[in-house]
């Protein structure tokens with residue numbers, strides 16, 4: 001059964017570890033993440049972006065697939081199905097479709113409008129038992145071909161959003177989506193500390209988990225980060241393993257053209273990456 005992410009992140013914050021959000025793209029991705037979580041007795045959050053939701057055939061399809069796998073694969077660890085960077089309209093769509101968690105990304109609005117919309121979503125989502133993530137200060141990275149540097153959130157604005165009754169908060173602290181540039185300045189622990197002091201118990205979320213050095217990840221967890229989003233890294237390892245399959249002409253050997261064989265190395269690569277992250281975040285055996 002799907003659960004909201006509120007409880008698992010509260011426990012993570014208390015236990016000083018982080019739960020990984022792994023974004024899914026298809027059936028293989030979903031199965032790889034769920035099985036790895038179960039094998040390692042770790043709670044897990046499946047992230048679905050609006051684009052991936054559309055790609056997979058709509059939110060109801062995703063809900064059906066995930067619920068089906070939880071049942072058929074005997075997944076007993078806590079699993080949350082979460083909309084990643086949801087717009088106002090799509091937040092309501094996933095509440096309707098049966099997701100168990102939703103991120104409303106109002107960071108591109110002014111703070112007052114972000115507050116108003118977040119409040120509205122918190123009310124509806126909580127009535128239906130979903131957890132809510134809100135964002136202050138946009139996370140940089142490549143969006144529509146423009147690479148922005150990581151924005152630093154205003155701690156006072158973080159406090160205002162945290163007080164709206166949300167369950168966890170994403171704040172820009174110099175992190176960016178996708179690969180980090182050579183000249184990246186690193187995470188702003190100074191900002192993170194200020195946010196943490198003002199928001200107290202609130203679990204904080206670190207977006208753009210790909211390629212942040214392990215010491216910085218663990219430092220961030222010490223400063224109150226309880227959820228870390230991983231997306232690009234699984235894409236990179238999946239694609240590298242798939243490329244290797246073709247480069248070695250495995251598709252031309254025997255029944256190597258079978259799509260289940262073609263996707264097997266990529267599937268294993270996702271599993272390996274997810275396990276590595278769970279070890280790094282400290283969520284193994286915390287289910």
Ligand SMILES: [Zn+2]
Pocket residue numbers: 085139177207208229
């Ligand atoms: Zn993000």
